[in-house]
Amino acid sequence: MAVLRSTIVLAFYGFLLFFFPLTVHSAHHKKHTSTDYKVTFNPQLPPRSFAASKRYEGSSDLVNLRYHMGPVLSSPINIYLIWYGKWAASQQLLIKDFLLSISTTNHRAAPSPSVSEWWRTVSLYTDQTGANISRSVLIAGEYSDTKYSLGTHLTRLSIQQVIASAVKSKPFPVDHKNGIYLVLTSVDVTVQDFCRAVCGFHYFTFPSMVGYTLPYAWVGNSGKQCPEVCAYPFAIPSYMSGGGAKPFTPPNGDVGVDGMISVIAHELAELSSNPLVNAWYAGEDPTAPTEIGDLCEGLYGTGGGGGYIGQVTRDGGGRSYNMNGRRRRKFLVQWIWSPILKACAGPNAID
Numbered sequence: 001m002a003v004l005r006s007t008i009v010l011a012f013y014g015f016l017l018f019f020f021p022l023t024v025h026s027a028h029h030k031k032h033t034s035t036d037y038k039v040t041f042n043p044q045l046p047p048r049s050f051a052a053s054k055r056y057e058g059s060s061d062l063v064n065l066r067y068h069m070g071p072v073l074s075s076p077i078n079i080y081l082i083w084y085g086k087w088a089a090s091q092q093l094l095i096k097d098f099l100l101s102i103s104t105t106n107h108r109a110a111p112s113p114s115v116s117e118w119w120r121t122v123s124l125y126t127d128q129t130g131a132n133i134s135r136s137v138l139i140a141g142e143y144s145d146t147k148y149s150l151g152t153h154l155t156r157l158s159i160q161q162v163i164a165s166a167v168k169s170k171p172f173p174v175d176h177k178n179g180i181y182l183v184l185t186s187v188d189v190t191v192q193d194f195c196r197a198v199c200g201f202h203y204f205t206f207p208s209m210v211g212y213t214l215p216y217a218w219v220g221n222s223g224k225q226c227p228e229v230c231a232y233p234f235a236i237p238s239y240m241s242g243g244g245a246k247p248f249t250p251p252n253g254d255v256g257v258d259g260m261i262s263v264i265a266h267e268l269a270e271l272s273s274n275p276l277v278n279a280w281y282a283g284e285d286p287t288a289p290t291e292i293g294d295l296c297e298g299l300y301g302t303g304g305g306g307g308y309i310g311q312v313t314r315d316g317g318g319r320s321y322n323m324n325g326r327r328r329r330k331f332l333v334q335w336i337w338s339p340i341l342k343a344c345a346g347p348n349a350i351d
């Protein structure tokens with residue numbers, strides 16, 4: 001459910017593989033396009049594809065992802081954005097461009113590999129009527145709390161109060177049918193368990209707090225608090241840089257917000273497939289479900305796993321990404337567990 005990059009030690013070995021593969025492997029692949037000089041990096045493939053992701057060491061047979069009969073988000077998805085704290089317009093635009101890249105209907109198709117192709121894996125999940133998760137995702141409303149009404153430290157419960165204040169404000173509706181609520185906290189806001197246990201989470205609101213049961217997610221900007229945890233690999237722990245490793249350059253030049261994009265993607269995928277925490281998850285404990293994003297956390301390309309992120313692309317400016325979005329945006333977004341392939345899947349897969 002919650003995103004946390006906890007396998008730092010494993011990640012270190014991933015980095016060793018990552019930064020020194022060319023000394024022993026010559027399969028470095030370069031290609032030119034008319035618009036961009038791109039290098040596919042992380043060229044080394046481990047012997048077993050998808051074999052070492054931390055949640056299912058070695059075999060997908062160990063992944064017992066099951067459907068628990070609850071709803072998925074099968075109607076067109078209306079996202080209501082709640083900006084808590086101070087946000088630059090450029091940061092808001094970047095996050096909105098990502099969200100608006102998911103749907104295939106509201107923009108000209110981005111070149112492959114694209115964000116909407118990435119969401120296709122999410123859309124493969126169904127409810128008991130056979131209805132798929134919707135491929136239509138739009139931003140239906142926005143609310144800004146620039147005054148930090150509940151302070152600069154939020155708890156899980158006070159996040160619900162933030163949503164309650166937002167839905168009590170007039171132009172920001174309660175959308176029972178299609179609405180999901182995405183609370184984004186600015187770089188100066190601390191949140192219960194943020195950085196130590198979570199980078200984001202999703203749940204649903206309580207009628208006693210908000211008046212309704214509404215699926216929501218929270219993601220924080222970790223840029224000044226713990227980028228090496230929540231915006232990895234755009235920031236890396238100091239023991240790695242001591243070994244000569246360098247962080248990746250974020251595709252949009254903002255370590256904190258580019259890092260948030262993948263966490264937002266993770267939470268949206270899980271919110272859609274498990275909105276009331278009674279649909280798609282693995283494990284026997286519904287209070288600690290392993291969901292469709294958790295199974296592929298930290299994995300961004302072919303050959304990833306065990307802290308090794310897999311093959312992604314680097315553009316002429318040195319920026320790392322694995323998928324395209326609207327308005328020529330590029331993003332680095334983790335893969336999602338496919339119910340068809342019984343493996344992690346993403347649009348930039350090369351096999």
Ligand SMILES: [Zn+2]
Binds near residue numbers: 001002266270293294
């Ligand atoms: Zn999760």
